[in-house]
Amino acid sequence: MLRIRQTNSTRPLHLTTLIALISVTVLLISVLINFAFFRQPEIMATKQNLNFSDVAVKNMPFTENGKIAWWQENKGKLHKEFNIPSPAKNGDWYISVWNSGSGFQNRPEGDIRVFSSETQDMICFRNDSDKCLQKDLVMRIENNRSGGVNIQIGDKDISVK
Incomplete structure (x- = not known):
């Protein structure tokens, strides 16, 4: 053996x-x-209707503190380059920040009514059909009567100066 x-x-x-x-x-x-x-957030598109603004951002920070810091670092750039926010006569303004991580898509060809199942979960940033995103809200930002700003991230409301 x-x-x-x-x-x-x-x-x-x-x-x-x-x-x-x-x-x-x-x-x-x-x-x-x-x-x-450590990826750098990038503003990909903006859109405005009266005092309501939409901003598509690629590579948004993951954390709540990172998102608030992004707003504080970029609010001047948004105002200077895109005139966002644009207050109403009473001073109110609203900004919705959307995640553009998966990239822009074409608007579906079919039924484009507001409540169509193909388009209700999309937001488009131009009249062109190639600047649409699946809705993935990162945060909402609005001014408040005391001169501060309220930021809504998920189900949390955060007041910042």
Whole structure:
């Protein structure tokens, strides 16, 4: 009967493979964390109707604090470049910020009535049919009577100055 004897020379190979696997895993996790948390938000499109404004943003921050910080850092840019917000005569204004992460789509060709099942979950940013998004509301921002701003993220209302 032939006996196969294991030697210690195979152990370093297993250890080397394990170290390589751990290194690759750590590298992949680092890349994913970097991509998820350090990506730069980008304003993709805006639209305005009276004192109601819509803003499509790519790469919005994930956290509530990150979204509030995005608003505080970009409110000047929105006003300067897009005239957003545009207050009504009484001073009220409203901004809806939409996630454009999955990109723009064409408006469906079929029934385009307001309550059509094909279009009710879409918002379009131009009269062109190629600037439509599936509705994914990130936050609503509006002014309040005390001169501050209310930000609604999910079911939370946050007041900021």
